[in-house]
């Protein structure tokens with residue numbers, strides 16, 4: 001189990017690249033597992049091989065997911081983040097960037113692994129993507145916060161297998177409260193999901209910043 005106070009290793013680009021490659025292969029594996037029709041014996045045989053591979057990876061294990069170096073092109077440092085983390089096979093991943101005026105934007109495509117209603121994106125997955133994008137937009141104001149409220153309006157179904165855009169921006173800061181809003185847009189340019197959120201900066205974040 002990873003704890004907030006666990007010391008995190010920061011990966012250099014050379015260290016991160018092969019691990020991101022590993023996550024990309026596992027992402028393919030997850031989709032293959034969801035869609036496969038190989039039959040019972042082959043499924044059991046592959047499961048045994050995967051169990052052996054899992055043990056190889058567990059042989060040397062960190063206490064918590066590592067961080068990445070941030071910079072002009074990386075605004076998030078959590079390598080294992082479930083939305084944007086390149087090392088997390090569960091993450092699509094959504095590659096989020098921020099403009100100088102604080103707009104956080106990312107393009108992504110969700111495959112069948114993220115299906116909710118048949119052929120459309122699961123609403124919880126859209127919420128997760130928006131929570132992350134709005135949270136990062138909130139952090140662009142200076143100090144970030146924890147999601148206190150997140151309100152979604154699902155305007156129309158979000159398609160699987162097509163390029164989507166997420167965009168978010170902080171609208172105002174009131175003391176420790178940061179308000180942000182954002183959207184997911186489909187390939188036709190129409191908004192599928194709208195979100196507003198309020199993030200609260202915990203007191204201990206402010207202490208750490210000093």
Ligand SMILES: CCCCCCCC(=O)SCCNC(=O)CCNC(=O)[C@H](O)C(C)(C)COP(=O)(O)OP(=O)(O)OC[C@H]1O[C@@H](n2cnc3c(N)ncnc32)[C@H](O)[C@@H]1OP(=O)(O)O
Nearest residue numbers: 131132135136139144145146147148149177200201202203
């Ligand atoms: C760059 C990184 C991007 C990350 C994106 C992803 C973010 C996440 O998913 S975070 C995980 C989900 N969120 C959580 O787990 C949060 C759990 N909650 C908490 O930790 C705390 O309740 C927290 C930090 C939100 C507020 O705690 P605390 O600092 O003690 O707040 P507190 O002092 O009681 O309240 C401060 C103000 O916020 C208000 N407030 C606090 N929580 C809420 C809430 N849930 N709803 C509405 N208002 C709230 C209070 O009413 C108070 O307002 P006022 O100053 O006007 O009286």
